[in-house]
Amino acid sequence: MKEKLAPAEREVILRPVGNNPKRLYRCPKCGAGLLARNMRHSCGRYSLAALFARSTPSVRQMFSKFARMVRACGRVELIPQKTRAVFLRHVRFVAVYPRKGWMEIGVELPERCPHARFHKIESYTKRMHGHYLRIDQLGQLDRQVQRWLRDAYRAALRNDSTALRRRS
Numbered sequence: 001m002k003e004k005l006a007p008a009e010r011e012v013i014l015r016p017v018g019n020n021p022k023r024l025y026r027c028p029k030c031g032a033g034l035l036a037r038n039m040r041h042s043c044g045r046y047s048l049a050a051l052f053a054r055s056t057p058s059v060r061q062m063f064s065k066f067a068r069m070v071r072a073c074g075r076v077e078l079i080p081q082k083t084r085a086v087f088l089r090h091v092r093f094v095a096v097y098p099r100k101g102w103m104e105i106g107v108e109l110p111e112r113c114p115h116a117r118f119h120k121i122e123s124y125t126k127r128m129h130g131h132y133l134r135i136d137q138l139g140q141l142d143r144q145v146q147r148w149l150r151d152a153y154r155a156a157l158r159n160d161s162t163a164l165r166r167r168s
């Protein structure tokens with residue numbers, strides 16, 4: 001009988017993308033782009049279609065608009081996972097959790113930013129705080145959300161350059 005490994009034990013050997021060893025590493029099993037070799041991650045192949053299969057068409061519309069807003073910040077990679085879709089610029093900076101008739105957005109900001117629209121803020125480190133808001137309709141994806149996305153994107157760029165300097 002094949003031994004079942006715990007998620008933490010399922011590390012895979014990663015190889016550099018292209019000739020530049022400072023670029024993302026790719027998991028040979030799932031293709032996930034990772035900042036460092038042997039970084040733990042959710043290894044699997046998932047699709048947006050499967051992720052939104054139980055959601056109403058309006059949720060998929062909201063996600064499409066949201067994805068355009070994220071891409072307006074700069075170059076990003078969209079990775080569908082089992083329960084969420086994440087956007088990354090070498091590090092994850094925003095996640096979308098689709099529900100049947102709405103979606104929850106998690107934005108990683110470098111400082112706690114209390115606002116009435118955030119129903120939860122979690123502090124992970126001194127410079128990483130998850131801010132969560134519920135989106136029920138397209139009109140809620142407004143300029144304020146765009147500002148938060150730009151702030152999170154800029155913070156991801158800073159984290160990326162800091163991590164690259166440490167590895168050099």
